[in-house]
Amino acid sequence: MKQLFNTKKNILNIYLTAGYPKLEDTVKIVKTLASNGVDMIEIGMPFSDPLADGPTIQNSSTVAINNGITIRKIFEQIAQIRQTVKIPIVMMGYYNQVLQYGANAFFERAKVVGVNGFIIPDLPLQIFQEKHQKQLEQLDLTMTFLITPQTSDARIKQIDALSTGFLYVVSSFATTGSKSALKQEQIKYFERIKALDLKNATLIGFGISNKATFDTACAYANGAIIGSAFIKALENTNDVKETTARFVKGIRA
Amino acid sequence: MKYQANKDGFYGEFGGAFIPEMLYHNVAELKENYLTIINSESFQTEFKDLLKNYVGRPTPLYHAKRLSEKYNATIYLKREDLNHTGAHKINNTIGQILLAKRMGKKRIIAETGAGQHGVATATVCALMDLECLVYMGEIDIARQAPNVARMKMLGAEVRPALSGSRTLKDATNEAIRDWISNPVDTYYLIGSVVGPHPYPDMVARFQAIISKEMKQQLKAQTGNEYPDKIIACVGGGSNAAGAFYHYLDAENVALIAVEADGLGVDTGETAATTQVGSEGIIHGSKTLLMQNNEGQITEPYSISAGLDYPGVGPLHAHLFKSGRGTFLGATDNEALAAAQELTRLEGIIPALESAHALAALKKITLQANETVVVNLSGRGDKDMETYMHKLNS
Numbered sequence A: 001m002k003q004l005f006n007t008k009k010n011i012l013n014i015y016l017t018a019g020y021p022k023l024e025d026t027v028k029i030v031k032t033l034a035s036n037g038v039d040m041i042e043i044g045m046p047f048s049d050p051l052a053d054g055p056t057i058q059n060s061s062t063v064a065i066n067n068g069i070t071i072r073k074i075f076e077q078i079a080q081i082r083q084t085v086k087i088p089i090v091m092m093g094y095y096n097q098v099l100q101y102g103a104n105a106f107f108e109r110a111k112v113v114g115v116n117g118f119i120i121p122d123l124p125l126q127i128f129q130e131k132h133q134k135q136l137e138q139l140d141l142t143m144t145f146l147i148t149p150q151t152s153d154a155r156i157k158q159i160d161a162l163s164t165g166f167l168y169v170v171s172s173f174a175t176t177g178s179k180s181a182l183k184q185e186q187i188k189y190f191e192r193i194k195a196l197d198l199k200n201a202t203l204i205g206f207g208i209s210n211k212a213t214f215d216t217a218c219a220y221a222n223g224a225i226i227g228s229a230f231i232k233a234l235e236n237t238n239d240v241k242e243t244t245a246r247f248v249k250g251i252r253a
Numbered sequence B: 001m002k003y004q005a006n007k008d009g010f011y012g013e014f015g016g017a018f019i020p021e022m023l024y025h026n027v028a029e030l031k032e033n034y035l036t037i038i039n040s041e042s043f044q045t046e047f048k049d050l051l052k053n054y055v056g057r058p059t060p061l062y063h064a065k066r067l068s069e070k071y072n073a074t075i076y077l078k079r080e081d082l083n084h085t086g087a088h089k090i091n092n093t094i095g096q097i098l099l100a101k102r103m104g105k106k107r108i109i110a111e112t113g114a115g116q117h118g119v120a121t122a123t124v125c126a127l128m129d130l131e132c133l134v135y136m137g138e139i140d141i142a143r144q145a146p147n148v149a150r151m152k153m154l155g156a157e158v159r160p161a162l163s164g165s166r167t168l169k170d171a172t173n174e175a176i177r178d179w180i181s182n183p184v185d186t187y188y189l190i191g192s193v194v195g196p197h198p199y200p201d202m203v204a205r206f207q208a209i210i211s212k213e214m215k216q217q218l219k220a221q222t223g224n225e226y227p228d229k230i231i232a233c234v235g236g237g238s239n240a241a242g243a244f245y246h247y248l249d250a251e252n253v254a255l256i257a258v259e260a261d262g263l264g265v266d267t268g269e270t271a272a273t274t275q276v277g278s279e280g281i282i283h284g285s286k287t288l289l290m291q292n293n294e295g296q297i298t299e300p301y302s303i304s305a306g307l308d309y310p311g312v313g314p315l316h317a318h319l320f321k322s323g324r325g326t327f328l329g330a331t332d333n334e335a336l337a338a339a340q341e342l343t344r345l346e347g348i349i350p351a352l353e354s355a356h357a358l359a360a361l362k363k364i365t366l367q368a369n370e371t372v373v374v375n376l377s378g379r380g381d382k383d384m385e386t387y388m389h390k391l392n393s
């Protein structure tokens, strides 16, 4: 992951919900994303009560849970993906899922199947420091924390110091999937972050939905994360490979 | 102080604030301000005045003689059912609305299950002339029509939660998402001792008026401010937290929490969190909750919409784990029978939630000289359809 951020600009990170639209689609989708030039993958662990997510990702999570997705199944899928896909993969999920699996076992298993890092939005900094930081360091796995327009400069620096891999820059006051052009005040916020000269790379996420918003985000950060817009594209497809390839081409065009 | 939250909001190992960064600022703002504001003289003056003259406090501590005879003990009912809007919920909404006003918030959001907290929130918003939006599961909207009508008449918007299981837990998710999207002018008015710190502690402090009065009233009526047992029902746990609050460190007073067993703890159709749940995180708090081994939160069941929550507040998780609290359960049918019994013995129709607390009288050993207080958290008006349907058949 370090190498990716050191050598590349305009990084495209695509989020997908594991087990969606069909249980066995995860591997197909990730392989197609990778072969179409996506730089990084964020695999969502479907949760019943995803507080940070908007309706699109929540609905895809409900579908995936009903499809029978489990953490063990996601690990199997990632192991399969890793047979051919080399780009960084991070897992995104909620802390309760990690706790129920058993945090130590969870991180160890993730390492074994080839995961590079994690985004766990409801994991408090202090708990991370006390309970998990050491293990992740030993396993050489990254932990990404979020920052928002309301995060103070002092706190951003604190979060930057604790994060490894990259920082997730939440673009606006919103849950995932809210749509709008990037407004002037958001641009100011991106500039503020850029000026802080952080140690981590930054990826902008939430509300990045098309080529225009992706390009704007890339002007202020190392790249961007697209989630809900991609999940929406998958909603009614009967050819996930074709839809996935077309979606990526639309962003990279 | 063994049973109070520490500065990070932990009760033993439970509590805290497990929230995404998008909520950090809102919650920090609240955490930094709530104690200063509620301890200020101007707040206390206004709070006490409204509780007295608007809510109708102090609520009576009523010596229920016929009930006492039946159970061969001295039983008192703490009459929270006589509060304005019919339940203890308004103690908390009055407190939080005064706080919200002092923090300069313009827009109030809340979650509700049965609609009692929604009504209590809509009421104080009307009183304070603040915009009010209540999230309510689509399924609950259908089964609690009278309370939906009350909220609307009070000027609140009732917005259906369409996600997940479309009940209280999802209404709470939607309210939290709304707060994430509107962090500056919006105040999230939570209805129980749940959610991230400082909510559990704050709501417990507002409900603590119940046990504060209880002490004075017991002293006046019996000469002893300490009862032997206090019984309260637990959904999220706010009425129980209020009834227990000033007795938490009085280890001789048995604190009995009654959860909803639904159709029975072993049937899968239950809301008895401490019996079937395990440790985890729900709505930003580390506590006991109902979940499967994947950490997916499962749907509770109870005939009583106010007890139909898949978690308990962190204080209660701590009382359970430390053994300070005794956790019992009552099934739908036991609660219905207890409601019927109180109605005929004392001429008081209790809320279905409170009927669960009453049902526990059959499950504990009582001595003739024992003093027991049952917290009658609400009145049964809202449940008349259920009572008519279930008690006549």
Ligand SMILES: Cc1ncc(COP(=O)(O)O)c(C=O)c1O
Binding pocket: B087, B088, B089, B113, B114, B115, B116, B117, B191, B192, B193, B233, B234, B235, B236, B237, B238, B239, B240, B305, B306, B307, B351, B353, B354, B377, B378, B379
């Ligand atoms: C009358 C009454 N009692 C009890 C409850 C349960 O809530 P809590 O456990 O927070 O007191 C409710 C909730 O709606 C209620 O309306």
